[in-house]
Amino acid sequence: MNIGKRLARQRKKHGYTQKQLAAELNLSQQIISNIERDLSAPDIGFLKGAADLYKMTIDELVGRENTYETKDxxxxxxxxxxxxxxxxxxxxxxxxxxxxxxxxxxxxxxxx
CATH class of the missing domain: 1.10.1220 (Arc Repressor Mutant)
Incomplete structure (x- = not known):
């Protein structure tokens, strides 16, 4: 799944509209829309803000799996x-x- 769709799914899962998320992150709704449509890439400020808002790590937000190997x-x-x-x-x-x-x-x- 591409990053835009993943971020849109997380936004909806946490009950935010694009406008509400934009207000929380001090961005424009257009920026949120462009990110979710993969017209622009999210910057680290956006990712950090969204992850903090959703109470998750940036890795979780973007769907990155743990890269460590567990022996057990x-x-x-x-x-x-x-x-x-x-x-x-x-x-x-x-x-x-x-x-x-x-x-x-x-x-x-x-x-x-």
Whole structure:
């Protein structure tokens, strides 16, 4: 998928019109339209502003996959599931992971 279509999809997913997004980023609606139609490329200021507004990384915004290789397929599966969660689900998951890590740490400490 080209960058313009991806950015338009993210804008719509987050409930913004082109005019609203332009106002949030202090740009003209024409600039947003040109980017989404691939008539111009987004600059780093646009990407940073949109990513901040949508509470995501620039990599996520433009659809860049993680380039690192994970040795453990379980880790990859966890990351794939977390990617699909909303903020609340991510917070709950983080709390659960912290509890599991703390439990394992306490278990190790009692064995010493």
């Amino acid at each position: 397929s379980i880790e990859k599966q966890i990351l794939d599931v977390v990617k699909e969660m909303d903020g609340y689900g991510k917070e709950l998951s983080l709390g659960l992971l912290n509890q599991v890590a703390e439990h394992r740490k306490n278990k190790k400490d009692t064995k010493k």
